[in-house]
Amino acid sequence: MADKSNDPVALWQNMIGEMEKGFNAFANQAMASPEFSKVVNQVGGATAGAQKQLGELMEKYLVSMNMPSRSQMVGMAERLQSIEGQLNEIKAMLHQMQSASGGAAGGSSQAPRPPRTKRPPPPAGGEPK
Incomplete structure (x- = not known):
């Protein structure tokens, strides 16, 4: 194996580790000062x-x-959801009324059929007189 003192990867890793320690120490010291928090608050404001x-x-x-803003679009979306909810409630009530009236009349749940207007063809032997 190569000697660690001559290994360029090991030297690079060691140098990066030392730089990281120094930067962390500097950052911790800077963040601990009241001036730093004052500047951060000012920047945030x-x-x-x-x-x-x-x-x-x-x-x-x-x-x-002449275009809607985000708040106007959100307001429209909320109103549409409210309208859809009300429509769903109306549908449910109509369905209940339809099933109640269909059951009370004793009729079938199908819609009434239109009257037949077409007549079947006459028998093949002619009409008896």
């Missing part, structure tokens, strides 16, 4: 403010283009 402004700007743009 600025990002939230920018996101809100972008949302308002986008909504104004969509209004000017």
